[in-house]
Amino acid sequence: QAADYSKEHPLKVALVVHGFLGDKSFMDSAAAGLEKAKAELPVDVKIIEAGNDPSRWQPALADATDAGYDVVIAGTFDMTGFIVDLAPQNPETKFIIFDDAPDFSKCSCSNVLAIEYQTSSAAYLAGYAAAELSKTGTLGTISGMEFPTVTNFKVGFDEGAKAARPDIKILSQVAGTFDDPAKGKEIARAQLDQGADVIFPIAGATGIGALQAVRDAHKLAVGVDSDQATIFAATDQAQANVIFTSVEKRIGRSLYIALKDTIEGQAKYGTRLLLGLPEGAVGISRNAYYEKLVPAGLRAEIDAVEQKISKGEIVPETLLK
Amino acid sequence: MTTENMAPLLQAIGISKTYPGGVVANDNVNIAVNAGEVHAVVGENGAGKSTLMKILFGVEQADSGELRLVGEQVRFGSPRAAINAGIGMVFQHFSLVPSFSAYENIVLGSEPRSGIRFDRRKAIEEVRALSARFRLHVDPLQPVRQLPVGQQQRVEILKALYRGGRILILDEPTAVLTPQEVTELFSAIRALVAQGRTVIFIAHKLPEVLEISSRITVMRGGKTIGEIETKDATEQKLANMMVGREVTLRVERKPYNGKVTLAVNRLSLMNELRATVCDDVSLTVRSGEIVGLAGVAGNGQAELIEAIAGLRSVAGGDIAIGGESILPLGVRARRGKGMASIPEDRISQGLALGASVAENLVATRLDDRLFARGGLLDLGEMRANAERLIERFSIRIDGPNALAATLSGGNMQKVVVARELSEQPRLLLVSQPTRGVDLGSTQFIWRILTETRNAGAAVLLSSADLSELLALSDRLMVFYRGRIVAAFRNSDELTTEMLGACMLGLSRQSPEEMRAALA
């Protein structure tokens, strides 16, 4: 089957974004993975932005399925239900769902591949570092909304921070929205005013605003989903300079691998993959800013903690089992 | 000075104007106004007088024809152009900003400035000087809202004069004035003329026209019928020219002796600003009688009628119909007790212009089982009702489904009257029933009111037109500053001058005299 796809007859892939690109984290990461696949594999990629209106998500997915793509990709629990409905009706089409999984025992989903990410373990590392870097002993987290894929970051972050400094104080706030940067900025400012000096926004575009507040205050921030320092480096050096690391959920990379496996006939459709630190699907960014902002001693300490997690000596709390 | 050889000061030649919608308001109209005269324009409602004046003042533009100022052709594209040419106009409906003070209204649009600042001190000084010069006395600092109508009109005239008007157009200036105020206005007009101004004067009351003007242009149906020297004119002659037929305004009245239907006892009312507008007012109206309320606008008679109608809450005292207090009742319940009411302003209060005539004709009786059963409308009955009333009150329209907005002013008033009198009321409240209504319709409405009275209704009538009050009322009450200051039984001895003196607070009755007529 592997030989079936070539640059002339590529694997046709559609990514249905329920929302918009440009969040600099979640969706952008998925899109980047597909762009990489397009460049390196015999893959043709179409990205469909279905927008914020939930009533348009199912039609967009159905339309992509109808349009004859070989693989239709969508993310998060918002889309799982629709894929579970569409999969049996379209056995010829393969579906990949990331950051959520259907209950395979209850659906006939042999053409569905689910990928989930053990983000709490990576966030544990970031929390550990943040607590060590904090001068005030106060950290701040800002969640977009409260649901497990978001909260999982926070759970790991809090646990890591406490592991480093049991007396650490963590301010946390839910913004209630993923797309109001002005609100994110105000919340971050409030947390900075209350003494926090490392902020971890887990809130899409709302988080971008929080990062801006950290930049203006010359404090530190932890990025989320993508390597945000590197993304900002191109346009906003000052912003990149305060993001000492990011908790990466490497969606793009996992999608790239999933597509590669699909072409090679290796992909395990009909199952759920829970990827973590050992698979490299999650992790913290170790880039120039990390080198610059995190002292060598602490870096070594973090590497050691990561080793322990990989070996199972430390098992961070998680919402995904 | 030989006016014959000189071109008229202001001349309109062959003016035609058709409004969008096809009303031909002016059809080849001519008028010539000489310097230093008071030139009257008369005609029935809708004859096109106001339209012609608006063209002279640049508010409307003529479709054809030309204007000449001292023989030279001019064009007024806007009021500003006319103002610059020395024309000022006082509209039929005042154009004053209620919350602004008199001087602010007078200088509005031509304010004295120092730098970018509005120079209030200078404005006040100028207004004072102007009002002294033309003997038009107003307090420049009073908000216009608080001024009596007569003074508001002075403000309007001062406003025109302030802009250097040498020709002053007064569109129906006397309609809302008391006889005394009319006298004052006339002396002001004479002062203006003496100081070289020219006045164009519009009025429906022919004696006034004959008194003040030197020449008269008569209009009918959008055309000029002719021009006449005042010294050659008589009332009857003018009326014939205006209407094209003979008119008489006489009403026959039966004697009455009914029971007390409406009793108002020591009533006090307050306005929106919590100022007392009616104070300790008591009066009765018997079945089969018309009680007239005289008073300069703003002296409480309108508020009294609103309070009886249920549109205004009461600060003290009582109102009873047939011995039973109606204070706890809402408008609908009062109507249920046999009250009907013809409001002062038909467009803003008496009609829903966007609804059909049939709907307007049932609007006050929507809980009547005749038109609505179980909340459902009986369209057939509504239509039949409308057809009956259109016939009976000879309303000129396309049909019951025509929108009220498409009716002429007089016909709108007939719709209101028809609705209120479609059933014989026990108590009828009437305000300004013929304001802005022409002779023919006035005659008709007067007759209907009298018939209603003769059939046993108690009628409370408020009107600014004293001759109307004298023609219709059995008894008259005069309001001054929220109190009844005089009461009369109507008789041939009673004159508008006597009423006017009381209305202005110049003469008062003794308590005995008043009590005799109050009961």
Added chain:
Amino acid sequence: MSEAATTRRWAVLRRETGRALGAAIIALAVAFLIILFSSKTPLQAFATLTTAPITKVRTVGLWIDDVAKLTVAGLAYSLVFQARQFALGVQGQVYVGALAASYIALSPLGQTWCAIPLGIVCAMAGGALWGFLPGIAKARLGANEIVSSLMLNYVAIELANYLIRVDLTTPNSRLLSTAPFPSTAVFPALIPNTRIDIGLIFALTSVVAVWFALYRTSWGLKLRLVGHNSRFAQYAGIKEAFIIVSAMAASGALGGLLGAMFVEGRSFGKLAVSFEGNLAFEGLLIAIVARNRPLAVPVAALFYGYLRQGAQLMSIRTDVPSEIIVIVTAVIILLVASSYSVKPRAMLAAITRSSRPARTHVEAVK
């Protein structure tokens, strides 16, 4: 009916239809121009916009489902606009109605036959309450209904977010939505495998009901009289306050019904955060184009729903974003609200001639 009146009605109908069509054509031309400038494949994009909704049974279903919802939204606005109240609270009513319907659907009653009727009744009651609040504030105190109803929209959305997160979501679920409703609480489909369900019947019933209420009942006549001239209504003994409050509450009930149609309809079958996707506001356009006439509302909804669906499919299949439809919407509102006539010359004259001040809504309402 007299002949003159009949011909006049036809003339009005022709004129209004002409104006609506004229606005639609101009708006489509605007859309075409924007597509021409912004797309690499403008013809394909325009073709998708104008033909895609009818190419498949599935897309026809999407279209008709939208039409049903737009109709109810349009009716809700028409009702308050006829009373000259600029209440814009349909969005909030949709959320409240949806919450009420969801509580019924997820209760034990949701498993029984009465799930749908009871859900709808409760949704309408909830929506009516949400319409009643700005209504009473306006009628009793004169609080501006535009501002209060808009603010209540935000309140309702946050309320729904809160209740969904804290109360309605299934424990330990990862979803900001409820569990799917039991099948007894989901509208049966009229055409299988499409989104066309009995919501369409509710919509059509609402059209008739609103028309009947406005033109055949004394309440409707009173409501219209209040809308034409509120001073007159008071003078005539019509309880204006009652009419305003009841009109806003009735409109709210329609908004609540729309909420039930959303969550119990086949497109969702559950309650999720921000489910409504701004459709409630688009009802405003329907009401304006239909000139608040209930019988014209479904026609306007049919047309607009088509454009809406076409635009969505265009944004899925081509490089033109669906926001173009929003721009087209604005153009249509502006044109329909303007007193231009379809004759270009008169339009030109109106543009070049100076004119008198237009009567503003505020003056009229006061």
Added chain:
Amino acid sequence: MIELLATVFSAAFFLTVIRTSTPLLLATLGGLIADLSGALNVALEGIMLVSCLTAVVVSVYAPWYVAVIAALLAGAFLGSVMAFFHLRLKADIVLVGFAINIFASGATVFALTLATGGDKGSSTNLISKPVPALDLSFLGMVPGVGGLLVRTLSGHSVLSWLAGLLVFVLWYFLYRTSWGLQLRSVGEHPSALEAAGVSANALRGWSLVASGALAGLAGAQLSMFNYVGFTRDMTAGRGFIALGAVLLGARHPVGALLAALLFGMFDALSVVMPGLFNWIPAELIRMIPFVVTIVALILFSYRMKLTSTTFDH
């Protein structure tokens, strides 16, 4: 509670209140001018949104003050569009306003895609500039209160100072110049001015333009100071809150200032409260500005009713 009070009376909170109030105040002043001329401007929301984007895009290529002026012009342009449809084509002002709002929500996203090369959500690809904060740290030299002065007065956006100044300018304009007299007369009784030979429509038109321009400044503050950058629908109802503030401010510039500060304060509270009171659900805290608007509107209307009309039934 102590914590809340400590927060509320801190200099940082004061800065936040000024920051959140500034766009509201500018938009409220815009709404006020239009309202006084007799045209309720419900398009403040949409005009702000368009100006937000304009400011961001222009500031990528030009200095910040050029971007602010561009936002102002964009607002003024939309105001003139409203004037055209309302005054020339006689469309109802509320409908025109909503058309502008709807247009803005779509057109900004559309334009954003063009400007960023595909992003529909936010302008993070664009390096936009902020409006500078005015640094008054020299006040620290004032003996005694120097520190307090710096903490409270330094660090506000230039536009905040401008907004404060505009309150005074607008008051002077309305009550001390002849144009102000004319403007107020148009709102109350347009035919008076017409009869005086001044075009009421021209004045209304200019009021709408000025109203748009002020809303444009509000947009600039929002997208160049409160947050630097643009995201879809970033005005988030602030235009409507401003409309409420116009009504609440008794149609007077100083009233507008107080109303905007009130709403700004509750907006700021809704940001700091979750950090202090974890047990209050975030959604309920986010309702605060909206609920406050409604309650304030109702109380205000109630007071107006008490003091003015005695009419009932």
